[in-house]
Amino acid sequence: MNKRLGVYICHCGGNISDYVDVEKVKESIEGEEGVFLAKTTMFACSDATQKEMVEDIRNNNLDGLVVASCSPKLHLLTFRAVSERALLNKYNYVHANIREQGSWAHSDDKAGATAKAIQLVRSAVAKVRLARSLDPIIIPSKKAVAVIGAGVAGMRAAIELSDMGCPVTLIEREHFVGGRTSQWDILFTTNQTGKELVTKLYNDIAGRDNITLITGAEVISNTGSIGDFVLKIRVTPRYIMDKCDENNLAKAIEVCPVVVPDNFNFTITSRKAIYHNFPSEYPHYPVIDIENCTRCGECEKVCKSVDFSQQEQIVEVNVGSVMMATGFDPYTPGEGEFGYKLSDFAVTLPQFKRITDLNEGRLVYKGKEIRNIAYIYCVGSRQSEGDNNYCSRYCCTSAIHASLEAKRKFSNISNFHFTRGVRTYGKQELLYAESLRMGDIYFQAYEENPPSVDVNNGEISVSINDIMTGGREITVEPDLLVLVTGMVPRSDNSVASIFKLPKGRDRFFNEIHMKLRPVETVIDGITICGACQGPKNITESVNSALSAAAKSFSFVNKGQLALEPIIAEVDKETCNWCGKCQEACPFDAVKMVKEGEKEVAVINNSVCKGCGMCLPVCPVNAIDLIAFSDNEIENMIDALSSNI
Amino acid sequence: MEKKSARILVFSTEKISDPAIDMAGLLKLHYPPTVYTIAVPCSSGIKPRWIMHAYEQGFDGVFIAADGSDCTYGESCTEKTGRLVEVTHQMMKGRNIDPARLRMAAICSVCSESFVKQIKSFNQYLLQSTKS
Numbered sequence: 001m002n003k004r005l006g007v008y009i010c011h012c013g014g015n016i017s018d019y020v021d022v023e024k025v026k027e028s029i030e031g032e033e034g035v036f037l038a039k040t041t042m043f044a045c046s047d048a049t050q051k052e053m054v055e056d057i058r059n060n061n062l063d064g065l066v067v068a069s070c071s072p073k074l075h076l077l078t079f080r081a082v083s084e085r086a087l088l089n090k091y092n093y094v095h096a097n098i099r100e101q102g103s104w105a106h107s108d109d110k111a112g113a114t115a116k117a118i119q120l121v122r123s124a125v126a127k128v129r130l131a132r133s134l135d136p137i138i139i140p141s142k143k144a145v146a147v148i149g150a151g152v153a154g155m156r157a158a159i160e161l162s163d164m165g166c167p168v169t170l171i172e173r174e175h176f177v178g179g180r181t182s183q184w185d186i187l188f189t190t191n192q193t194g195k196e197l198v199t200k201l202y203n204d205i206a207g208r209d210n211i212t213l214i215t216g217a218e219v220i221s222n223t224g225s226i227g228d229f230v231l232k233i234r235v236t237p238r239y240i241m242d243k244c245d246e247n248n249l250a251k252a253i254e255v256c257p258v259v260v261p262d263n264f265n266f267t268i269t270s271r272k273a274i275y276h277n278f279p280s281e282y283p284h285y286p287v288i289d290i291e292n293c294t295r296c297g298e299c300e301k302v303c304k305s306v307d308f309s310q311q312e313q314i315v316e317v318n319v320g321s322v323m324m325a326t327g328f329d330p331y332t333p334g335e336g337e338f339g340y341k342l343s344d345f346a347v348t349l350p351q352f353k354r355i356t357d358l359n360e361g362r363l364v365y366k367g368k369e370i371r372n373i374a375y376i377y378c379v380g381s382r383q384s385e386g387d388n389n390y391c392s393r394y395c396c397t398s399a400i401h402a403s404l405e406a407k408r409k410f411s412n413i414s415n416f417h418f419t420r421g422v423r424t425y426g427k428q429e430l431l432y433a434e435s436l437r438m439g440d441i442y443f444q445a446y447e448e449n450p451p452s453v454d455v456n457n458g459e460i461s462v463s464i465n466d467i468m469t470g471g472r473e474i475t476v477e478p479d480l481l482v483l484v485t486g487m488v489p490r491s492d493n494s495v496a497s498i499f500k501l502p503k504g505r506d507r508f509f510n511e512i513h514m515k516l517r518p519v520e521t522v523i524d525g526i527t528i529c530g531a532c533q534g535p536k537n538i539t540e541s542v543n544s545a546l547s548a549a550a551k552s553f554s555f556v557n558k559g560q561l562a563l564e565p566i567i568a569e570v571d572k573e574t575c576n577w578c579g580k581c582q583e584a585c586p587f588d589a590v591k592m593v594k595e596g597e598k599e600v601a602v603i604n605n606s607v608c609k610g611c612g613m614c615l616p617v618c619p620v621n622a623i624d625l626i627a628f629s630d631n632e633i634e635n636m637i638d639a640l641s642s643n644i
Numbered sequence: 645m646e647k648k649s650a651r652i653l654v655f656s657t658e659k660i661s662d663p664a665i666d667m668a669g670l671l672k673l674h675y676p677p678t679v680y681t682i683a684v685p686c687s688s689g690i691k692p693r694w695i696m697h698a699y700e701q702g703f704d705g706v707f708i709a710a711d712g713s714d715c716t717y718g719e720s721c722t723e724k725t726g727r728l729v730e731v732t733h734q735m736m737k738g739r740n741i742d743p744a745r746l747r748m749a750a751i752c753s754v755c756s757e758s759f760v761k762q763i764k765s766f767n768q769y770l771l772q773s774t775k776s
Contacts, residue, residue: 071666100669101681112649112677119680225716500714502663502754505671522663522753566685586718611717612689616728621693628684634697637653640680641701 003064003092003129004036006056007121010044010069012099019103021114025068028118032125036060044069045516050082057086064128068096068121073522074513089133091565091627096124119640126639130632136562137605141227142320143559145552146171148219148495151179152538153530153545154325155201158211160549166556167210169317171233175216176281177202179327180531181538183264183280183350185357188401188431189539195280197538202282214315215283222322222498226525227561231317237310239288240274244305249276249286252303260292265358266330266351274299274306320556321525323548324509326495328531331380331388331485338376338483339453343460346453346481348379349399356406363410365480371412374462374478375399376451377419381486381535384447390506392486392535397428399484400435407438415440416476418451418464444468453481487535499526508534519548527552566610566627568603574622575600581614581623590614649676650704650770652763655690656683659716661709661751661759668756675763679707686717687748688724692732695746699736704770705745709759712750722750742773 009025011017022040030038037056041049044067056062065088067079072095080090098117106113145161147154150172158168176182177198184194205211216236224230240249258273264281273293276286288299288306300306330350333340340346344366347355352373355365363370377399381392396419403415415435419442424432436442443466445451451464463475489507496509501521504510509528512520519527529548530541555561568589570581577599582590589608590601601623612625624630656662662683668675684690687710695706708725715721725748733743749762 073663073666097666097681100666102669104672105665105669105675106677107672108674109677116677116680123680123682500660500753502667510667522659524659584724586720609717611686611721612684613686613717613720613724615689616691616724616731621691625685625689628689630691630693633682633684633691633694636682637694637698637701637703640653640682641651641698641703 003034004060004062005034005064005066005125005128006053006060006062007035007038007066007125008044008049008053008068009038009040009098009121010067011040011042012070013043016069016099016103019107019110019113020098020117021110024114025098025117025121029121029125032122034064034129035125036062045075045078050078053079053082054086057083057088063088063092064131065093066096066121066124066128067093068098068117068124070099071097071101074516091134092128092131094124094128094131096120115643119642122639122642123636126635127632130629130635131627134565134626137565137567138560139227139563141556141559141561142318143167143556144169144319145321145323145556146229146231146317146319147323147325149173149179149325149327149530149532150177150213150215151325151327151530152181152197152201153327153541154179154323155205156542157323157325157529157545157549159201159204159208160546161553162208162210164549164553164557165210166553168212169319170205170211170213171217171219172213172215173218175238175287176277176283177213177215178281182278184353186405187538188397189427193280198280198282216287217315219495219498220314226555227320229319229322229525231319231322233315233317235313235315236290237312238285239290239306239308239310240286241305241307242285244286245303248303249305252299252306255298255302257296257298258292258294260289265354266348268347268351268354269358321527321552322499323552324495324499324501324526324528324532325530325545325548326490326493326532328487328535329490331392331488333379333483333485338379338451339455339460339481340483342455343458343481345458345460345479346455346483348483348485349395349402350485352480352482353402356402356409359410361410363406363413368479370479372414372416372476372478373403373406373480373482374416374418374460374476375403375482375484376453376462377417377484379483379485380488382420382447387507388486388488390535391423393423394535394537395484395486396423397431397537399482400424400431400440402482403440404431404435404438416462416478417442418462419444420447420450442468443474487531490532499523501526501528504534506534508532519544519551525555564610566625567605567608568610568612568614568623568625570601570603571622571624572600574620576620577601578619580617580619584613584617586611586613647771647774649678650767650774651702652676652679652705652707652766652770653698653703654679654681654707654709654763655687655694656681656709656751657687657711658683658685660711660714660753661687661755663753664751664755664759665709667754668760671756673756673760675760676767679763679767686715686721687711688715688717688721688728690725690728692728692735695732696735696739699741699745704774705747705766707763707766708746708748709751710748712752714750714752744769744773
């Protein structure tokens with residue numbers, strides 16, 4: 001029986017229709033066999049259009065639906081849900097991707113993009129004509145989530161999941177939790193310190209039975225998929241016993257001959273290879289930095305708590321969903337970039353924040369009292385060349401906040417801000433207004449004429465053609481130059497390759513859609529949140545963490561998942577058991593059974609994963625994959641080649 | 645009239661290589677608009693008869709954007725996809741079709757640039773071979 005099909009072609013605002021003539025696509029498709037109605041729509045995913053589709057399906061007894069729009073990764077489920085609301089089995093819906101693989105890929109060739117869109121829609125129509133009603137396959141899903149990264153985003157997400165009754169494994173690569181937030185002093189807008197925030201989160205986590213925190217832990221492999229991920233985690237020991245004598249430990253730190261830059265203070269100070277954590281870092285146990293330790297044995301002589309016999313461990317964790325909260329790195333300017341490394345008194349914003357935190361009474365850095373401070377904005381962000389052409393969003397507010405805190409904490413501080421336009425959005429604008437009231441001076445330049453920095457005999461001068469004063473050249477000679485650096489992806493993002501996570505143009509992890517599916521990735525069951533996804537302040541990171549927690553929980557909360565009923569099926573008439581399909585199946589889903597006198601292959605539906613590996617090996621072509629049958633694929637190929 | 649671009653059928657995989665092809669579009673990495681994709685669950689499940697059908701229907705080339713070692717269905721995917729390409733090459737030779745009109749490359753979920761590079765080079769080959 002011929003199907004009655006509905007076809008909708010989306011403008012996607014102008015994302016599609018700016019390059020594809022959607023009316024022409026509609027006209028070309030109207031005469032196709034089975035097409036009962038064809039419509040163009042501004043946004044196929046809008047509520048109004050979805051309602052219209054439901055009404056069209058019901059009123060016209062449609063038994064097949066095609067939407068030509070963006071990638072199916074984004075809206076396949078949306079339109080399947082539309083079908084279900086119209087009481088049409090959702091597997092009678094076929095998606096045509098005319099945006100990512102149409103208008104965007106061929107924005108340089110409008111005629112070509114339109115011709116391709118027509119063929120893609122014809123191909124989808126060819127497939128839906130043969131589609132049949134199916135029921136999903138139900139599989140168990142492990143009710144547990146792994147959160148990778150124990151910064152504020154990861155910790156907050158773990159607490160949220162725990163509140164929902166979901167067991168969580170919180171995995172932190174460093175030996176201490178808190179991430180970047182533990183490095184900050186007073187935060188805007190709450191006025192609590194980073195230490196207070198991390199302490200609150202850590203104490204909350206420590207009191208929960210259903211959160212397992214593993215520090216010094218790195219994910220080294222992942223097998224399995226949504227509902228059943230198996231992570232292997234390498235746990236590095238601290239080489240110090242739990243019950244450590246603090247007096248002896250102090251002696252051990254004193255005698256340790258190895259001195260390395262302290263990354264907690266962004267290398268403005270140094271530490272020993274055996275070191276204690278900062279008060280804002282948890283758990284409160286010291287650690288030996290084994291990569292830099294020379295094993296000289298001096299510490300062992302004075303401290304019995306040192307234990308080099310501790311071994312690396314491999315831990316296996318089985319979870320239904322994985323959440324990435326691996327954070328960011330601050331941008332490190334190149335040598336000579338706005339005077340960086342040419343003077344000891346040119347520092348980055350994170351370094352400046354640590355300097356103000358470490359000083360009391362007077363602001364002194366490298367023996368010099370600091371009074372006049374210049375800030376150059378957008379260093380490593382909004383660059384016209386290179387990778388970092390994005391705005392890091394947090395740095396304008398952070399720089400203004402840090403400058404105000406310096407002014408409040410120390411006397412006689414003057415702040416000079418060299419900006420490219422201040423982006424203190426939302427309530428952060430109040431901070432900018434306060435800064436102006438407090439007498440901070442702001443200059444502004446365009447991208448093509450940034451401020452210049454000269455360093456002569458260690459003295460820094462910063463010059464700008466200030467557009468606020470009609471391009472007048474203004475020079476400031478500060479005691480300290482602060483480079484307001486943005487966020488970049490973690491330099492070691494090896495965990496991304498383990499999970500095959502896609503990255504965007506900015507090299508941060510990429511969500512499926514920034515508005516519609518903001519914490520999901522194309523890898524089913526893996527969510528992302530916080531600054532590993534792109535520059536965010538703490539509030540934004542936590543908001544995304546809560547969203548990702550809800551999404552990850554939705555994958556595991558029922559204890560089962562509905563999977564696609566895309567499995568192999570055997571034509572028993574054609575099959576003459578040879579065993580090749582059984583050999584090809586990696587899941588042991590094919591068995592031989594006797595049908596009267598004949599031996600034939602049979603598929604175990606609950607085990608078959610629908611990979612199709614058994615298909616090409618069958619010498620008599622007796623196996624098809626549901627929804628990918630010879631008939632369907634060859635009809636799609638015919639449609640794609642129909643105008644040749 | 646001389647063809648501007650060859651007609652290429654790409655078999656991509658839903659979880660691995662199709663996201664890379666989507667991302668190529670997102671990044672506005674252009675390739676010929678006569679490249680059409682059919683996404684399947686796994687590259688090792690492509691039947692040689694589908695590929696042969698594409699040639700019969702006038703496609704100049706078929707490109708398998710394979711899962712490679714990233715395949716979620718198992719490590720044997722690479723070997724099995726290689727084997728089906730071998731079988732298809734034999735069938736192509738039997739029908740006097742240049743085996744180089746079938747190409748396979750592992751395209752991971754972030755290999756957008758690699759996909760576009762491969763397709764452009766394949767397109768060039770097909771245009772030259774049809775000219776000669």
